[in-house]
Amino acid sequence: MAEYLDAQHMLSAEAARCRSAIRTGQHAGPTAGLAPGCVQANLMILPQALADEFLLFCQRNPKPCPLLAVTRPGQTDVPALGADIDIRSDIPRYRVWRNGELIAEPLGLHEFWRDDLVSFLIGCSFSFEEALLADGLEIRHISQGCNVPMYRSTIPTTGTGRLSGPLVVSMRPFCAADTIRAIQITSRFPAVHGAPVHLGDPALIGIADLGQPDYGDPVPLREGDIPVFWACGVTPQSIIQHVRPEFSITHAPGHMLITDLSNSRLAML
Amino acid sequence: MAEYLDAQHMLSAEAARCRSAIRTGQHAGPTAGLAPGCVQANLMILPQALADEFLLFCQRNPKPCPLLAVTRPGQTDVPALGADIDIRSDIPRYRVWRNGELIAEPLGLHEFWRDDLVSFLIGCSFSFEEALLADGLEIRHISQGCNVPMYRSTIPTTGTGRLSGPLVVSMRPFCAADTIRAIQITSRFPAVHGAPVHLGDPALIGIADLGQPDYGDPVPLREGDIPVFWACGVTPQSIIQHVRPEFSITHAPGHMLITDLSNSRLAML
Numbered sequence: 362m363a364e365y366l367d368a369q370h371m372l373s374a375e376a377a378r379c380r381s382a383i384r385t386g387q388h389a390g391p392t393a394g395l396a397p398g399c400v401q402a403n404l405m406i407l408p409q410a411l412a413d414e415f416l417l418f419c420q421r422n423p424k425p426c427p428l429l430a431v432t433r434p435g436q437t438d439v440p441a442l443g444a445d446i447d448i449r450s451d452i453p454r455y456r457v458w459r460n461g462e463l464i465a466e467p468l469g470l471h472e473f474w475r476d477d478l479v480s481f482l483i484g485c486s487f488s489f490e491e492a493l494l495a496d497g498l499e500i501r502h503i504s505q506g507c508n509v510p511m512y513r514s515t516i517p518t519t520g521t522g523r524l525s526g527p528l529v530v531s532m533r534p535f536c537a538a539d540t541i542r543a544i545q546i547t548s549r550f551p552a553v554h555g556a557p558v559h560l561g562d563p564a565l566i567g568i569a570d571l572g573q574p575d576y577g578d579p580v581p582l583r584e585g586d587i588p589v590f591w592a593c594g595v596t597p598q599s600i601i602q603h604v605r606p607e608f609s610i611t612h613a614p615g616h617m618l619i620t621d622l623s624n625s626r627l628a629m630l
Numbered sequence: 631m632a633e634y635l636d637a638q639h640m641l642s643a644e645a646a647r648c649r650s651a652i653r654t655g656q657h658a659g660p661t662a663g664l665a666p667g668c669v670q671a672n673l674m675i676l677p678q679a680l681a682d683e684f685l686l687f688c689q690r691n692p693k694p695c696p697l698l699a700v701t702r703p704g705q706t707d708v709p710a711l712g713a714d715i716d717i718r719s720d721i722p723r724y725r726v727w728r729n730g731e732l733i734a735e736p737l738g739l740h741e742f743w744r745d746d747l748v749s750f751l752i753g754c755s756f757s758f759e760e761a762l763l764a765d766g767l768e769i770r771h772i773s774q775g776c777n778v779p780m781y782r783s784t785i786p787t788t789g790t791g792r793l794s795g796p797l798v799v800s801m802r803p804f805c806a807a808d809t810i811r812a813i814q815i816t817s818r819f820p821a822v823h824g825a826p827v828h829l830g831d832p833a834l835i836g837i838a839d840l841g842q843p844d845y846g847d848p849v850p851l852r853e854g855d856i857p858v859f860w861a862c863g864v865t866p867q868s869i870i871q872h873v874r875p876e877f878s879i880t881h882a883p884g885h886m887l888i889t890d891l892s893n894s895r896l897a898m899l
Contacts, residue, residue, distance in 0.1 A: 537828045544813045545825060556814060559806045561830065561856050587830050630899055 372398050373621040377445055380619055384450045389468055391615035392453060393487065400553070400624055401617035402429050402442065403483040403594045404452060405601065406610035409434045412479035414521050415597070419481065421519040425528055425596035427484035427552050429620070435476035442620035448480045454613035461605030466613055473610065483594050484553035485617055486531060488624045492546050498539050501580045508615070509533065510574035511593050515567030516558060518596065526600040530558060531593040532571065534586040543589060549628040559590040566590065576614075641667050642890040646714055649888055653719045658737055660884035661722060662756065669822070669893055670886035671698050671711065672752040672863045673721060674870065675879035678703045681748035683790050684866070688750065690788040694797055694865035696753035696821050698889070704745035711889035717749045723882035730874030735882055742879065752863050753822035754886055755800060757893045761815050767808050770849045777884070778802065779843035780862050784836030785827060787865065795869040799827060800862040801840065803855040812858060818897045828859040835859065845883075 376399045382388040392401055407415055412434070419426035430441045432448070439446045449470040457465040457473050467473070486509070490500055502509045509531045516528040535543055540560060548556040559566050571588060572579045576595055582588060598611055612618070645668045651657040661670055676684055681703070688695035699710045701717070708715045718739035726734040726742050736742070755778070759769055771778045778800045785797040804812055809829060817825040828835050840857060841848045845864055851857060867880055881887070 537830050537834065540829065541813055541826055544810055545817050548814050548817075556810055558810075560809065561806050562854065565806065565854055585831065585834055 369623060372396070372623050373443070375399065376443060376619050376621045380443065380446065380451045383453050384447065386468060389453045392617045392619055393615060396619045397491070398624055400429070400620045400622035400627060401485050401487045402620055403485050404448070404610070404612040404618055405481040405483060405597055406448075406478050407481070407601070407606060408475070408608055409477045409479055411523070411604070411606050414524055415481065415601070418518075418521045418524040418597070418600070419483075421521065422596070423551070424554055424558060424592035425518065425594065427554060428481060429484055429552065429622070430482040432480040434479050436480070437474070439480065439482060442482060442618070442622060444621070446618070449474055452612050452616055452618050454616040456611045456613050458602070458606070458609045458611070460607055461602050470610065475608070478610070482618060482620075483597065484627075485594055486554055486591065487617070488553040488627055489547045489550045491624050492550065492628070493543055496542065496546055498535065498543060501534055502578065505580060507580070508577035510571070510578060510580050511576035511595055512568045513575045513599065514559075514590070518600065523604050524600055526603055528558065529576070529593045529596040529599050530566070530590040531577070532574075532580070532588050532590050534580060534582050534588050536585050537587060540587045540589055547591065549630055551629060552627045554592050554594070557589050557591050560587055563588055638892065641665070641892050642712070644668065645712060645888050645890045649712065649715065649720045652722050653716065655737060658722050661886045661888055662884060665888045666760070667893055669698070669889045669891035669896060670754050670756045671889055672754050673717070673879070673881040673887055674750040674752065674866055675717075675747050676750070676870070676875060677744070677877055678746045678748055680792070680873070680875050683793055684750065684870070687787070687790045687793040687866070687869070688752075690790065691865070692820070693824055693827060693861035694787065694863065696823060697750060698753055698821065698891070699751040701749040703748050705749070706743070708749065708751060711751060711887070711891060713890070715887070718743055721881050721887050722885040725880045725882050727871070727875075727878045727880070729876055730871050739879065744877075747879070751887060751889075752866065753896075754863055755823055755860065756886070757822040757896055758816045758819045760893050761819065761897070762812055765811065765815055767804065767812060770803055771847065774849060776849070777846035779840070779847060779849050780845035780864055781837045782844045782868065783828075783859070787869065792873050793869055795872055797827065798845070798862040798865040798868050799835070799859040800846070801843075801849070801857050801859050803849060803851050803857050805854050806856060809856045809858055816860065818899055820898060821896045823861050823863070826858050826860050829856055832857060
């Protein structure tokens with residue numbers, strides 16, 4: 362028990378240290394590789410008028426929108442994810458949207474904050490990628506030093522009144538044996554997208570050309586590779602932007618919230 | 631607790647009833663579909679001189695050779711798999727081999743029994759197929775009323791001194807979503823072959839033509855199907871026959887030992 366407490370304490374301390382560096386402007390870049398072992402989260406902030414519906418959308422679409430925490434309107438702390446979190450300052454870079462148009466990419470939100478804003482913290486594939494790497498699998502876009510390729514598929518999400526649209530998927534290629542292992546490993550992490558949604562022929566989910574992702578960078582396939590597709594946390598951003606809400610805030614791509622949660626404690630077994 | 635005991639008692643009673651019908655010659659056919667919920671087992675009987683090495687082979691190759699029980703030399707009961715089992719009479723049909731040649735297909739073994747014979751009971755894919763069907767997946771060879779197609783692959787087993795050779799794999803086609811689900815389900819059953827060993831391009835494991843299985847019947851692929859390959863319990867028979875032992879006994883294909891074990895209790899989680 363003491364050892365577990367020590368490990369959790371070390372994780373939390375490192376997460377808090379990273380958040381402090383971000384809050385004070387010492388770190389303003391992407392968060393990949395920071396605080397290894399800690400869960401990182403996507404951010405979606407919406408006015409309460411749309412937040413209730415978005416919560417329902419997340420409930421209906423847990424694979425692209427695995428919720429780690431939701432705040433009350435106006436709440437700026439997120440105690441479930443870390444004792445000292447201030448959602449207005451603890452992400453290195455934000456994107457602020459008005460009527461679906463990007464109006465700012467600030468380092469903090471104090472000038473944009475409103476008392477009706479609800480924050481959604483959504484699981485991120487960094488957690489399962491850490492588990493894949495720990496098992497010895499190669500994640501090709503990490504080897505290549507680029508972003509994961511993402512595609513708007515023809516797989517529909519389960520819509521609500523205003524919120525509907527296609528699932529965005531991320532693609533990671535693996536040989537057959539590693540595909541099987543990757544399915545086993547990611548199945549253990551339903552809180553961070555879980556098992557893949559498709560593998561093999563991209564055309565079956567409406568992807569005409571793997572070389573032309575809608576987001577991120579292309580990753581070429583090697584001989585014997587199988588493309589494996591996971592539900593992607595970009596899905597809610599893609600769907601929200603389609604609605605063009607009067608106001609919304611997201612994290613800038615790759616600039617996540619570092620939480621005190623342990624990746625390994627997200628595993629369901 | 632009472633309910634669990636009742637369920638286990640009903641399974642055991644049905645298994646014992648089936649074994650009794652087999653022992654008395656009332657049932658002499660294949661065992662597929664008998665005693666639903668009960669584990670069925672492959673049989674390999676070897677003289678002690680080769681049995682020690684075969685046990686090592688099984689230890690090194692748990693995916694094709696998942697051992698449920700091994701007897702002492704000459705032992706005819708298998709209490710771990712059922713209180714009343716007599717290995718000489720409780721399988722509907724046997725195959726007796728001398729120097730690698732099939733010499734008899736008897737309904738019982740009393741005239742062939744020797745005090746140096748060791749029985750190996752090996753898990754069988756019926757158990758995981760039951761779990762796949764229970765989840766709503768279609769198993770194509772069952773729909774078609776034929777045997778599962780099996781192929782000698784180029785995947786090597788981990789050999790011992792005399793025992794080595796290629797892995798035999800069974801193939802079941804699924805759409806992509808069902809492939810992912812089938813990997814999840816069968817991963818829960820390491821005692822009955824577990825997760826697949828390959829999926830996708832058959833040529834990568836040395837299978838030139840899916841339409842020409844080495845054992846069983848061909849199952850055509852449909853549009854969008856992915857062929858999924860599991861390690862197969864025919865592997866040890868294939869390897870033993872290559873060695874041409876002076877004497878050995880197996881079950882006749884499809885004529886398995888019905889045990890008291892519950893399929894669901896084989897699941898590791």
